[in-house]
Amino acid sequence: MSITPIYLKPIGIIHSCFKQKFGIPRQSRLAPAATAELVLLPPYNRAEAVKGLEQFSHIWISFIFHQIQGDDWLPTIRPPRLGGKQRLGVFATRSTHRPNPLGLSAVKLEEICFQGSEICLKLSGVDFLDKTPVVDIKPYLPYADIITDATYGYADQPFDDQSPHKLPILFTADVQQFCTNYQAQTGRALAQLIQQTLTQDPRPAYLRNKPVSKNEQPRYHGISLWDLNIRWYYSTAGIVVDDIQFINTNNV
Amino acid sequence: MSITPIYLKPIGIIHSCFKQKFGIPRQSRLAPAATAELVLLPPYNRAEAVKGLEQFSHIWISFIFHQIQGDDWLPTIRPPRLGGKQRLGVFATRSTHRPNPLGLSAVKLEEICFQGSEICLKLSGVDFLDKTPVVDIKPYLPYADIITDATYGYADQPFDDQSPHKLPILFTADVQQFCTNYQAQTGRALAQLIQQTLTQDPRPAYLRNKPVSKNEQPRYHGISLWDLNIRWYYSTAGIVVDDIQFINTNNV
Numbered sequence: 332m333s334i335t336p337i338y339l340k341p342i343g344i345i346h347s348c349f350k351q352k353f354g355i356p357r358q359s360r361l362a363p364a365a366t367a368e369l370v371l372l373p374p375y376n377r378a379e380a381v382k383g384l385e386q387f388s389h390i391w392i393s394f395i396f397h398q399i400q401g402d403d404w405l406p407t408i409r410p411p412r413l414g415g416k417q418r419l420g421v422f423a424t425r426s427t428h429r430p431n432p433l434g435l436s437a438v439k440l441e442e443i444c445f446q447g448s449e450i451c452l453k454l455s456g457v458d459f460l461d462k463t464p465v466v467d468i469k470p471y472l473p474y475a476d477i478i479t480d481a482t483y484g485y486a487d488q489p490f491d492d493q494s495p496h497k498l499p500i501l502f503t504a505d506v507q508q509f510c511t512n513y514q515a516q517t518g519r520a521l522a523q524l525i526q527q528t529l530t531q532d533p534r535p536a537y538l539r540n541k542p543v544s545k546n547e548q549p550r551y552h553g554i555s556l557w558d559l560n561i562r563w564y565y566s567t568a569g570i571v572v573d574d575i576q577f578i579n580t581n582n583v
Numbered sequence: 584m585s586i587t588p589i590y591l592k593p594i595g596i597i598h599s600c601f602k603q604k605f606g607i608p609r610q611s612r613l614a615p616a617a618t619a620e621l622v623l624l625p626p627y628n629r630a631e632a633v634k635g636l637e638q639f640s641h642i643w644i645s646f647i648f649h650q651i652q653g654d655d656w657l658p659t660i661r662p663p664r665l666g667g668k669q670r671l672g673v674f675a676t677r678s679t680h681r682p683n684p685l686g687l688s689a690v691k692l693e694e695i696c697f698q699g700s701e702i703c704l705k706l707s708g709v710d711f712l713d714k715t716p717v718v719d720i721k722p723y724l725p726y727a728d729i730i731t732d733a734t735y736g737y738a739d740q741p742f743d744d745q746s747p748h749k750l751p752i753l754f755t756a757d758v759q760q761f762c763t764n765y766q767a768q769t770g771r772a773l774a775q776l777i778q779q780t781l782t783q784d785p786r787p788a789y790l791r792n793k794p795v796s797k798n799e800q801p802r803y804h805g806i807s808l809w810d811l812n813i814r815w816y817y818s819t820a821g822i823v824v825d826d827i828q829f830i831n832t833n834n835v
Binding site: 342359360377391393395419421422423424425428435464467471472473503516 | 634715722733
């Protein structure tokens, strides 16, 4: 019986729109506008190693939860999907706090780019934190990976229907204009990414389940997406995105 | 950019019906009668760690290809599915010869057994070699893992239609009787497992594509399943299973 430790080498690094853990979708493909680039590291940056991969619309990425401290696993977890109340075994969840910090996501492969010695896979629908180390890439095989008779318990809906994500997401005129300009300059679907990220309501469960009161001071929340800081607050009318700033600059 | 190596600890060990690489299905679930037990290793053998897992019909197992020598990866592979002729990039295949020897299989979770301090997951539809070290268990989440619009290239059929797997699989009377007795004693669906394993024709591609000639001496093949050695040959009538022996004994 082999119980010796196993040693893996990163084969690539992710450059993701998500610069911090807060706001990252709970699963891949919940936010199709979320994009990332997977750059292969030497000695794996060889065109032959990805030959034929372009035939697949989707790929599995095995990666490392690199912002998790080693050995801080717990046998049980409170999944956000259950409102943070119920405890489940770590192996019955996809929590990041696992005995081995291995992540697994099926994402869309948009394009493979070759620029000099750099090989870059353009991905969408990602749930990766920026700078995530990748340890494997495998094709998504529908005949093997689609299990039509799979049944499951607690995770029967991607979203919790009781949470206020049904609130409309509203942009101020300045924010809307910023998104239009930014997309024209970068090709990044910023407005969609904000919509898709906030639809999932990244706040902690105890806040999500609390209705917004009319007399309450607006409570601001923020996330970083690409090179931007995004700010919003919850009002009785909905989720209001009212400020976008370039990180380290001040020009909305 | 983190390119430091990553260490993983085995969290469990597989006891599988497949005692050698030859004959193992190319993907999980191709042989539903193929069963295995995943026994959790200390300190992960805690009932809380699998609490709620019984709600899922299928689970992902991340494991190590432990019979692969380290660092023998090749940038291209000839997948058996393509008749062993065409080369594809290693990341466009699920070959075992990868930069990191990580395997990934979705299998059926039949039962979770607790016996004293032992926690054992009974699995079916497996493609694991015996003694495989497991590094992670995650639930199969249909809403995240079923990608109905996934498209793919070379791997459009689980079986190669040109291969002789369409030949009937024939058992001698002794073999049939042995299977019946064995299943009565062990509960293991031996006849089905042999059928499902041979349907995939585990021979190398160059033999698979060669028709059987009438005057040829029968060429015997063998695999080990559970505690048994199984022998068969190819004839013009089909695949004939003509001998089963207990490993290290002689009593068919």
